Amino acid sequence: MKRRTFLKVLGASSAAVATTACSPDDVGKLVPYTVSPDQTVPGVSTYYTSVCRECSTGCGIIAETRDGRTTKLEGNPADPMSRGALCARGQSAVQGLYNPDRFRGPMQRSGTTWKAITWDEATTLVAQRLGAGAANGLFINQHESGSFNTFLEQWLAGAGMRPHLSVDFEADDAAMQAHREAYGVAWPKFDFAAARLIVSFGADFLDGWGASVPQQLDFADARAKGVDAPRFVYVGARRSLTGLNADQWIAARPGSELAILNFLRGQGTAEQAAQAAGVPAAELQALATELRAAQPALVLAGVGTDDALEVARAAAALNQQFGGVGTTVRTDQPVVAYDGMTPIRELFAAVEQMRAGQVPVVFIRGTNPAYYLPKGLDFAGAMAKVPFKVSFSLYPDETTELCDLVLPDLHSLESWGTAQSTRGMVSLQQPAMDPVFPGTRATADVLLGITGRRTAAAPATGAAAAAAVVQNNYRNWLMQQFPGGARAFAAGLASGMVQGTLPARAATAGTMATSVRRAPALAQQQGDFILVTYPSPVFGDGRGANKPWLQELPDPVTKVLWSSWVEIHPDTAERLGIERGDIVEVSANGKSVRAPAYLYLGVRPDTVAMALGQGHRSGILDGWFEYGDTDDDAKRVQWGYGRYARNVGVNPFDVLPAGQNDAGGFAWTSTKVTLRKTGESDTLVSTEGSARQHGRGIAQALTATQLGGLMHGGAAAAEHGGGHAIAGAASHEFQPGLKSPVAADAQGVLGSPSAENQGKDKGLYDPNHPTRMATRRWAMTVDLARCTGCSACVTACYAENNIPTVGAPWQNATVYAVSKPGFNVTRGREMNWIRIERYFEGNEQAQFGEDFETRFVPMMCQHCGNAPCEPVCPVYATYHAPDGLNVQVYNRCVGTRYCSNNCPYKVRYFNWFGYGEEDRKQYAFPEPLNWQLNPDVAVRGKGVMEKCSFCVQRIREAENRAAMEGRELIPDEFTTACAAACPSRAIVFGDAADPNWSVSRLAQDRRAYHVFEELNTYTAVVYLKKVNHPGATAAPAAGASTTAPATAPAAH
Amino acid sequence: MSTRSKWTAIPGLLALAIGAVLLSAYSGASSAEGRGPAQPIDFPHPVHVQQLGMNCTYCHYAANKSPDAGMPAMSTCAGCHNAAAVGPNRPKRGDQPARTSQPLTKLFEYLDIKGGGVNAKPVPWVRIHKVPDYVTFPHMRHVNAGITCQSCHGKIQEMGQVYQAASLNMGWCVNCHVKGYDPVEGRKLTPATDSLPAPHPPMAAPHGVAEGATPRTTPSFTGERKTARYDCAICHY
Helix, strand or coil, X not given: CCHHHHHHHHHHHHXXXXXXXXXXXXXXXXXXXXXXXXXXXXXXXEEEEEECCCCCCCCEEEEEEECCEEEEEEECCCCCCCCCCCCHHHHCHHHHHCCCCCCCCCEEEECCEEEECCHHHHHHHXXXXXXXXXXXXXXXXXXXXXXXXXXXXXXXXXXXXXXXXXXXXXXXXXXXXXXXXXXXXXXXXXXXXXXXXXXXECCCCCCCCCCHHHHHHHHHHHHCCHHHCCEEEEECCECCXXXXXXXXXXXXXXXXXXXXXXXXXXXXXXXXHHHHHCCCHHHHHHHHHHHHHCXXXXXXXXXXXXXXXXXXXXXHHHHHHCCCECCCEECCCCECCCXXXXXXXXXXXXXXXHHCCCCCEEEEECCCHHHHCCHHHCHHHHHCCCCEEEECCCCCCHHHHCCCEECCCCCHHHCCEEXXXXXXXXXXXXXXXXXXXXXXXXXHHHHHHHHHHHHCCCCCCHHHHHHHHHHCCHHHHHHHHCCCHHHHHHHHCCCCEEECCCCCCCCCCCCCCCCCCECCCHHXXXXXXEEEEEEECCCECCCCCCCHHHHCCCCCCCCECCCCCEEECHHHHHHHCCCCCEEEEEEECCEEEEEEEEECCCECCCEXXXXXXXXXXXXXXXXXXXXXXXXXXXXXEECCCCCCCECCCCCHHHHCCCCECCCCCECCCCEEEEEEEEEEECCCCECCCCCCCCCCCCCCEEEHXXXXXXXXCCHHHHCCCCCCXXXXXXXXXXXXXXXXXXXXXXXXXXXXXXXXXXXXXXXXXXXXXXXXXXXXXXXEEEECCCCCCCCHHHHHHHHHHCCCCCXXXXXXXXXXXXXXXXXXXXXXXXXXXXXXXXXXXXXXXXXXXXXXXXXXXXXXXXXXXXXXXXXXXXXXXXXXXXXXXXXXXXXXXXXXCHHHHHCCCCCCEECCCCCCCCCCCCCCCCCCHHHHCCCCCCCCCCCCEECCCCCHHHHXXXXXXXXXXXXXXXXXXXXXXXXXXXXXXXXXXXXXXXXCCHHHHHCCCCCEECXXXXXXXXXXXXXXXXXXXXXXXXXCCCCCCCCCCCCCCCCC | CCHHHHHHHHHHHHHHHHHHHHHHHHCCCCCCCCCCCCCCCCCCHHHXXXXXXXXXXXXXXXXXXXXXXXXXXXXXXXXXXXXHHCCCCECCECCECCECCHHHHHXXXXXXXXXXXXXXXXXXXXXXXXXXXXXXXXXXXXXXXXCCHHHHHCCHHHCCCCCCCCCCCHHHHHHHHHHCECHHHHHHCCCCCCCCCCCCCCXXXXXXXXXXXXXXXXCCCCCCCECCCCCHHHHCC
């Protein structure tokens, strides 16, 4: 080569470098505060106490706020009810706060179009309308405990309007009325741990029946008692999440619960009750015997049929009869969050008044009756008869679409308030941040402004008017009302909980509706199947559907997501030739809905079940409201409850009549339907995989008897596992692997401190290295006896670790795009770092009449000491850290996915598309959802593998804090997001190498095992076996099918 | 050169080119080292640090207690450059005559001195030092370990216009973490007047677990090279 040629080539290659190298020049701006807020440090989180308003319970929460933006919610440990736990719905409140489909400011309808107006215009409009007389006007508010009720009542009285309706469609009116009659409180505390037997008649106390989180904490505590834990029997036509946690399922036909309860109370015979219920008489007889022997018992009832009140009364009577009141039913610590709630029958009556043209004006805040009221009531038709309708909704939901004016409220995390969930304790709701959208205003302040507009005959001008507004705001009102005044209010903000009692709202029951329009009894109806409907444990009455985390959260029972489904028993399905995923049509009252079939063991063959929560629709064709002329998704909102909810699934209430139960509550299960196979079929969006373990021993369990043997003998240790040996069971061989930071055979000589290896540089892996990194072994225990499968951990993980949701219809490939919600999930592209695997045991033939058991296993990266993923990575992007973490280095990863192929636990997830990249259509965090992103965690790009990191950012934060304070880590000082959220306290995280951490004690438990221990992976996650309580008499007679033919007339 | 040898040379040249690309990438050719863009206000670090003897953490107030060093709030500027100085905003001092300083005029515009500060706006400083999203850099650990600001940011006290003094590439970081930081060398970069930030008092823990905390001692300027953890997951997560 000539010298000239060489230089030419050199020049060309240098030029190539210059043009192809990434440009690090554009690194943005550093914008300081104008005035630095007190007590905040940039880059360090500030924590504000507040109250969760995602359901009526009102748990105390702590909002982590970084640089003015709320990033994460956790339970407030000072709250005696929720005790620091928070459910999935509560976790996702931040996605309500940052929802891209939030109204930016007030809007007015003109004809079929909407236009943005100013607050001035809006308040003037309302004030004018009220001035014209609103005596019979209605205010429908989503029920929330605390002072807002009282405030609203005062304001309405001032405006000459009637007391407001404080509604919660998820609440069980019948149960509350029965509780009041029998116990004197609307909702007592159920002390599950004090009971020896729990019997639930459709009372889904883990699914949202009552105060979910406190009840789950108490239930898990009871189940954690191991040998002494109460047995749990579930009676109902459909096994809900609560039902799946039961030791025994009595699959009673809907409407037969009263007969069973009466039999248990000593009226009638077992045969009569069994005839009505369609279950073997022996099962009921055994239950009766057990109930008499196992005292105190706890009997709960929350059925959906038209006789719900009678059933609830009978259950309460049973508690009184068997001495449960005072021990298992604690009336001294009631949940008072539901006091002042308006029964649903009044909402139904109000709709009739609207239809009759008696209501001049309607205000609706925080609730969406146009979605959740059964279409048989025709809420939209009634609304059309009201001349002036105002919505305070944050979101473009179905109800708001029917209104004339939108005055968008602030989110609960942006506003002031108080809540009273339990007697003698007030929780304070303070804003965790400034409003996301400056154009939104707190409803209370808007109402005060309207009053000011109406009363100011000679309007004050300039500074005087401004001063009056400052004085006259809701926060000042709140502090004046507060027990102890403003001083006590301010002092209480630190803990969020203050001793005291708020003035109760005067009961408004009976002001509107006295009569009950009871649904016709099921026995008198035509139709092949009884339709069981229930509020989704994920979406509630539908209000969760606009939050992508909840859409992406698999239903705890069926593992279906981004979709609706019809639960059909396999027997029925076989008879009708229906397979999983076949689209079936459910019809009643001349209307029908179509949804894919899900074959479910836990539903009676003569019933089908559907959840409320999905199926949000909009009548507005284009569906977008644009702020300014823009196609920018960040600057427009989608009608139909937002882009994540619209046209996802169906609403079963489209076919339901407005049936009430005998308490005037809504009768969820009051309709017979016909089922038709349409012939269409589609892949069911589900993360289920196989519902069976196929002998893999992933979810292990033992009976209470076996556990007793373990505890008292040890000889029985080798025997447990259901008679057949499960690999890896009954050994503690993993303990050395867990104890040492790096398993010996994983790191070879590096991990072995033997004499011949002395002198070799083991670097950080040497426990004596100055950094002392290798003295720790981060580990986790998961107690399957506690885990209920509620999935709060899953959403907590999404929130903490910036996990993208992938199921939105526009998030799949650009080529061959399929606009099906959840399409990516059907391709296995979901990114749930922690998932809840749900396995059925028993009843292999899927025959009705044979009981089955359910096991839930939270499955996340096991942080193996001897990890199969590590040696196959060609670029060392995954490796074992000295402190026991299996680390994924995103910037090293080139996306070969070898690691995922080699992972026996299948806990590694690949970024198929640019979910974290703003300029791609798959972007999972459209403005302002990206405000929630945890600044401590990298947002992963396309083509990168990711997985559970044991919340390494929390480990490092705690280490940094300890180092700054010149101390060692304190045992149990911090925990991972999943463990912090868990309302069962099933997950415990910590340093297994230090005996002072809880996790190292729990890992020694006799129930401890590793999943796939036979693979010698030396995992850092230790599972504690589930404890079953089969009961002496409950062994189902194998093969003895007692199925009543589904087509037979119901013997009710 | 014959045609044949010309053709055989191409793969070799190609390999050479690839090698050059890789080598330049490895040696940090993609770093923004030396970049020093113009700022909205010509902020003179030398005046503040050398003439007035201000400590870095007077303005970058979070450097010893947060992962972020912190940019001073506009109110911090206004604390010294108060409104009385409108007009000739540099009053006569010693033998220096009063004069109008252009940077200060700009500052007062941002502070909205004329309007009483009602429409005060923050200065959009152009960011210079930035590590990628997948890197976590805690300032407070480094500052409290006695590492001088200048060790990474260069002699800021002499920079009329701040530029990126170090490459900020991973090799540059790891070099210190493995081989150790020499406090004596780091001290040589600082102005004589400068003192290290005082050790930060125990931080308020989120859930009140600050028990057992002891006050830190002032980092020493002598002694051995100080090494640190260099495991990937210390910075990458």
